[in-house]
Amino acid sequence: MLDDIFTDLERDERGQATLSLIGKAQQVDVLIGPKFRTALVYTPPNSSVAFEPMAAITNALNLTQKGLYRELQSIEPGGSWEESFWIRPHGF
Numbered sequence: 741m742l743d744d745i746f747t748d749l750e751r752d753e754r755g756q757a758t759l760s761l762i763g764k765a766q767q768v769d770v771l772i773g774p775k776f777r778t779a780l781v782y783t784p785p786n787s788s789v790a791f792e793p794m795a796a797i798t799n800a801l802n803l804t805q806k807g808l809y810r811e812l813q814s815i816e817p818g819g820s821w822e823e824s825f826w827i828r829p830h831g832f
Contacts, residue, residue, distance in 0.1 A: 766831040775823040
């Protein structure tokens with residue numbers, strides 16, 4: 741079982757990171773955009789897998805206030821935040 745946050749992701753020239761679930765003949769890739777700084781991977785007891793792109797680590801607001809997290813993103817009043825992720829299945 742996994743319930744872990746991954747940071748410092750390897751990124752391509754566009755800033756995208758890829759999370760992959762690889763089986764015997766199939767593969768599912770989840771590509772996340774550069775504004776997603778971390779990814780949560782969760783495997784509950786029922787054998788499914790969840791990839792959750794995240795804009796910040798867990799408890800980022802409190803950790804930023806304590807000076808322990810410096811990557812917190814912010815949006816100016818009236819501004820917006822937009823990012824994308826893609827799911828690419830192979831071998832199905």
